[in-house]
Structures are given as C-alpha cells and as structure tokens.
Amino acid sequence: MNRIVGDGLPPLTETLPPSxxxxxxxxxxxxxxxxxxSGAITDVIVALPDLQGRVQGSRINPRDFLSRTLDRGFDACLYLLATDVEMESRPGYAVDPWHGGLGDLSVLPDPGTLRYLPWDPGTALVLGDARDAGGSPVPVAPRQVLRTQLDRLSERGWHALAGTELxxxxxxxxxxxxxxxxxxGLTTATRFNSDYAVPEVTEIDPLMRRVRTAMERTGMTVESARGECHPGQYEIVFRYDDALRTCDNHVVYKAGARALAAQAGVALTFMAKYDDGEGNSCHVHLSLRDESGHPVFADDGTGRYGMSRHMEHFVAGQLACARDFALLHAPxxxxxxxxxxxxxxxxxITWGLDNRTCPVRVIGSGASARIEFRVPGGDANPYLTVAGIVAAGLYGIDRALPLPEPTVGDxxxxxxxxxxxSLEEAVRAWEDSEIALACFGPEVxxxxxxxxxxxxxxFSATVTDLERRRHFERG
Known part of the structure; x- marks a missing residue:
C-alpha cells in the first residue's frame, strides 16, 4: 500500500483545507x-541542541515555564554535551559528566526561538543555551560555539547571513x-532520479506539502522545493536569515520533518550516505553585512573576480582551514x-566561480554575493559547520591570505x-591544528x-556486512 498517499494523508485529488x-x-x-x-498551549518543550545537532530537552508545565523556567532556566544532565548518537558518554570530553557525578547544567531559554509546533498541537518549543553552575555560558555547547564566532564578527562591525540546503x-x-x-532492503518513495523533475515526485507531494506548510507555520520561509538525484530524495530550501536563527530553524526542521514522516507511516533519513547512490548534502550559503547593512562581499573594486578584498581573503581562509576544520563539517x-x-x-581543497565540483563555490553579485560551502552532509551539526566557516573566513581576513586562481572544470x-x-584523518588534523586551537580554544x-x-x-568495534560477505566463506 502507498502510505505516502494514504494512511491519514490526503489523496492527491483532495484539496487541503485552509489553515x-x-x-x-x-x-x-x-x-x-x-x-x-485559554488552554490552547498545554506543553512547553525547553530544548538544547546537542553535539549531533538534535534538540534534546523536556516538556515543562507552561505555567511553571512562565513563572520560573523562562528567567531561571531548566536543569538538565551535563552529559547532553558529552555523548555520541547512542547517548553514551565515553572518556575524553572536555565536559566530563562522570567526573562531575552526572550533575546538571542549566538550559536558559532564548525567547527569540519560541514557536508553536504544528505537528504537536498544543505544544510550544523554545531552544536554550547551556549555562554552568555560575551562570556562565558552557563553551562547548554547539550554540555557544557559533555565538563565539559571531561575536568575533560583531567586533568588526559585521554579521553573518546564512542559508542551509538540506x-x-x-x-x-x-x-x-x-x-x-x-x-x-528499504523501499524508496520514488523509483528514479528525480532531479528537478515534477511528475516523478507527485507520489510524495502530499507529505512534502505538509512539511513545507508546517515549517512556514513555525516561522520559516520556503523558497523552493524539488526532487533530487537519488530515488526518494528531496530538498526543501528556506530563505536565508541571521546565521544563528538559520541554525535554530535547521534543527527544528529536521525534528519536525521526522515527526511528520512518522505520523504518515513512512521514514526519512538525513544521513550523509545511505547506500551506493548519491548522498544527502547540506550546502551552506553565507555572506556578511556591515552595521549599515552593506554587503561586505560585494565588488567594491578592491578585489578580483567580482569580489571584494574581504571576500577574497574569506575564501582563502576556507582553503587554508579545510583540512583542520573538516571534523566540524563531516563528523x-x-x-x-x-x-x-x-x-x-x-x-x-579548491574554489571556483559557479563550480559545483569545488568545496567553495563563489556565486552571486552585489547584495547576493556569497559563498556556497559544499562539504557538509545532511548529518552535519549546523552550529558547528557555520562556526567553522566563519572562523576560517576570519582567519583568512586577519592574515590577508592570498587567493589562488579559481579551479575551472572538474x-x-x-x-x-x-x-x-576518513574520520580518523579528520580527527587527527583537528587535534593537531594550531588554527583550531587559536580559533576555538582547548575545550572545544x-x-x-x-x-x-x-x-x-x-565503528571499529562493529562487524560490517562487507566483512561477512568477503570473509565468511573465503577468509
């Protein structure tokens, strides 16, 4: 049975009621x-983005939230910032939950993130920032890692605008x-390469329409949506915004899309590579503005290739830090x-003018001049990857790094x-990096x-299917 059209989702011929x-x-x-x-809201979720970029938190009585949690924060176990995807905490983290007796940190709500969840009627969600016992920001919290880099931009009178294509x-x-x-052996929702196709994705349109509508109702603006290369693959692009807000929207979107898929009786994954086909990307578009709103990257006659001098150095910084910061983008x-x-x-480690084969693609002009950073996959933590892009760009600007010639072709x-x-190579590059230490500090x-x-x-403790196929009979 086609659950995507049935099982609670409207038939393709049915008109959705107005919202x-x-x-x-x-x-x-x-x-x-x-x-x-009035009873319209009965739960408030206070959540902290974790190292994987997931929203982790608790449901709070809304009256308690308004009278206490909003100002004082909500206590949560310290291990939220020191676990893997299985919620296991191994030795070595800068935040050591076991050494601290599995104590608490405080999640201080950020009212600027408060939204209602269409897929969870009666529920509001607010993201928060991790605070230690003294009320200071916890530097390794992903949201704080990004804030620190954005503060460095602010010291120069700049702010970042970003968009993620997931x-x-x-x-x-x-x-x-x-x-x-x-x-x-799972069955993809569509059968063919549907990149830019229209008829081939009609079977999943009802679910995609619900996802798009739900995200619009949480404060995001959908710019485009389309099928992608891998069978069953889809991409929804939201309008760029302040960098921190974009990352907040990103993690809410992932959580909401999964919830809506589950309610429809289907599954979706953002993992970087599910099988031998095309992977799931998370291309990040980023530009800078000054205090007057002027685009810092716009051609002002100081640089080459239609870029400002600042943009040239920013791009050069991406190349200089590409190996050292790979762990932030591919975790x-x-x-x-x-x-x-x-x-x-x-x-x-290349850049190009409108060249999608490069990790750094320079596109746009004037107010739309920007980089598209193409290294992250769908599994990237948006706070960490945007922090890495900003830190690398500032590294290039502060040292006036020269930009090599653009790559033409493949x-x-x-x-x-x-x-x-490999991840092992990326971890070694990160640990040995003087640049990472200077930009992010020893704890991060x-x-x-x-x-x-x-x-x-x-991974090293897991026996894979490949090993069984190769060595069960013939090893």
Missing part, C-alpha cells in the same frame, strides 16, 4: 501567556519497519563516504590537495575530538 493564520515568530511571551490561560531520502517503510529490518564515519565525485560532493581531476578521506578542540573518537570506537 488558520500562523502565530508570529518568535511567539511573544504575552501571546504565549494568553494561549496558556537533502533527505524518503522511504515507504515506517521507522519501526526500518528498525526491524536493520535498515536494510561521522559515514560522512566521508559521501565526499567523492561520484556522489556529487567535493573531495579537493576539481576532482585538478590534482589539488585533498580533503581528509578537546570536546569535538572526543566526539569524533567516540564514533571511531563504535
């Missing part, structure tokens, strides 16, 4: 107070069915299986230096290295 006007974003506290009094695969199987099948063993030319992903055939080919370097090593330890 009531969405609440403003962010939802004003007084609006929340009124909706709590791809995912949709399957006809439910999450429970996928789990019971050990995530093997898992699986991430590096996507980074190959056959997966429409970069593997060289960058993978250019003979240029390569990005790390140690914590992210520990996260990478936790992934390596889990």
């Amino acid at each position: 009531p006007p969405p609440p403003p974003f962010p939802v004003p506290i007084e609006r929340l107070r009124a909706d709590v009094e 791809e995912f695969l949709v399957f006809r199987d439910s999450y429970q069915e996928a789990f019971e099948a050990d995530y093997r 898992n063993v699986n991430s590096y299986k996507r980074l190959s030319p056959q997966a429409y992903a970069p593997n060289t 960058a993978s055939a250019s003979g240029a230096a390569r990005l790390p080919g 370097v140690r914590n992210q290295a520990a996260a990478g090593r936790a992934e390596l330890a889990a």
Whole structure:
C-alpha cells in the first residue's frame, strides 16, 4: 500500500483545507501567556541542541515555564554535551559528566526561538543555551560555539547571513519497519532520479506539502522545493536569515520533518550516505553585512573576480582551514563516504566561480554575493559547520591570505590537495591544528575530538556486512 498517499494523508485529488493564520515568530511571551490561560498551549518543550545537532530537552508545565523556567532556566544532565548518537558518554570530553557525578547544567531559554509546533498541537518549543553552575555560558555547547564566532564578527562591525540546503531520502517503510529490518532492503518513495523533475515526485507531494506548510507555520520561509538525484530524495530550501536563527530553524526542521514522516507511516533519513547512490548534502550559503547593512562581499573594486578584498581573503581562509576544520563539517564515519565525485560532493581543497565540483563555490553579485560551502552532509551539526566557516573566513581576513586562481572544470581531476578521506584523518588534523586551537580554544578542540573518537570506537568495534560477505566463506 502507498502510505505516502494514504494512511491519514490526503489523496492527491483532495484539496487541503485552509489553515488558520500562523502565530508570529518568535511567539511573544504575552501571546504565549494568553494561549496558556485559554488552554490552547498545554506543553512547553525547553530544548538544547546537542553535539549531533538534535534538540534534546523536556516538556515543562507552561505555567511553571512562565513563572520560573523562562528567567531561571531548566536543569538538565551535563552529559547532553558529552555523548555520541547512542547517548553514551565515553572518556575524553572536555565536559566530563562522570567526573562531575552526572550533575546538571542549566538550559536558559532564548525567547527569540519560541514557536508553536504544528505537528504537536498544543505544544510550544523554545531552544536554550547551556549555562554552568555560575551562570556562565558552557563553551562547548554547539550554540555557544557559533555565538563565539559571531561575536568575533560583531567586533568588526559585521554579521553573518546564512542559508542551509538540506537533502533527505524518503522511504515507504515506517521507522519501526526500518528498525526491524536493520535498515536494510528499504523501499524508496520514488523509483528514479528525480532531479528537478515534477511528475516523478507527485507520489510524495502530499507529505512534502505538509512539511513545507508546517515549517512556514513555525516561522520559516520556503523558497523552493524539488526532487533530487537519488530515488526518494528531496530538498526543501528556506530563505536565508541571521546565521544563528538559520541554525535554530535547521534543527527544528529536521525534528519536525521526522515527526511528520512518522505520523504518515513512512521514514526519512538525513544521513550523509545511505547506500551506493548519491548522498544527502547540506550546502551552506553565507555572506556578511556591515552595521549599515552593506554587503561586505560585494565588488567594491578592491578585489578580483567580482569580489571584494574581504571576500577574497574569506575564501582563502576556507582553503587554508579545510583540512583542520573538516571534523566540524563531516563528523561521522559515514560522512566521508559521501565526499567523492561520484556522489556529487567535493573531495579537493579548491574554489571556483559557479563550480559545483569545488568545496567553495563563489556565486552571486552585489547584495547576493556569497559563498556556497559544499562539504557538509545532511548529518552535519549546523552550529558547528557555520562556526567553522566563519572562523576560517576570519582567519583568512586577519592574515590577508592570498587567493589562488579559481579551479575551472572538474576539481576532482585538478590534482589539488585533498580533503581528509576518513574520520580518523579528520580527527587527527583537528587535534593537531594550531588554527583550531587559536580559533576555538582547548575545550572545544578537546570536546569535538572526543566526539569524533567516540564514533571511531563504535565503528571499529562493529562487524560490517562487507566483512561477512568477503570473509565468511573465503577468509
């Protein structure tokens, strides 16, 4: 049965009923107070983005939230910032939950993130920042890692605008069915390469329409949506915004898309590489503005190739830091299986003018002049990857790094230096990097290295299907 059209989703011929006007974003506290009094809102989720970019938190009684949590914060276990994807905490993190007796940190709500969740009626969500016992920011918290780099921009009178283009695969199987099948032999929701196609994705349009509508109602603006190369693959692009808000929207979007898929009886994944086909990318578009709103990257006669001098140095910084910062953009063993030319992903340290084979693609002009950073996959933590882009750009600007000539044609055939080919290589580059230490500090370097090593330890202890196929009979 086609669950994507059935099982609670409207037939393709059915017209969706008009939606009531969405609440403003962010939802004003007084609006929340009124909706709590009327009974329209019965839960408030206070959540902290973790090292994997997931929203982790608790449901709070809304009256308690308004009277206490909003100002004082909500206590949560310190281990949220020192675990792998399985919620296991291994030794080596800068935040050591076991040494601290599995104590608490405080999650202080950021009212600028308050929104209502269409897929969870009666529920509001607010993201928060980690604070230690003395009330100071916890430096290794991903949201704080990004804030620190944005503060460095602010010292120069600049701020960053960013947009993330996130791809995912949709399957006809439910999450429970996928789990019971050990995530093997799943059926993609479409059958062909549907890149830019229209008829080929009609079967998943009802679900995609619900995702797009839901995200609009949480304060995001959908710019475009389309099928992608891999069967079952789709991409929804939201309008660029302040860099921190873009990352907040990104993690809410991932959580909401998964919830909506589960409600439809299907599953979707953002993992970087599910199989031998094309992987899921997360291309990041980024530009800078000054205090008057003027585009810092716009051609002002000081640089080459239609760029300002600042933009030239910013791009040069991406190349200089590409190996050292790869861990921030590709945090898992699986991430590096996507980074190959056959997966429409970069593997060289190059830049180009409107060249999609390069990790740094320079596009746009005037107010739209920007870089598209093409290294991250769908598994990237947006806070960490945007922090890495900003830190690398500032490294290039502060040292006035010269920009080499752009790569023309297929960058993978250019003979240029390569990005790390594995998570192990990326962790070593990060740990040995004086640049990472100077830009992020020892605690962040140690914590992210520990996260990478936790992934390596889990992978090295696992016997894979490939090993069984190759060695069961013939080893």
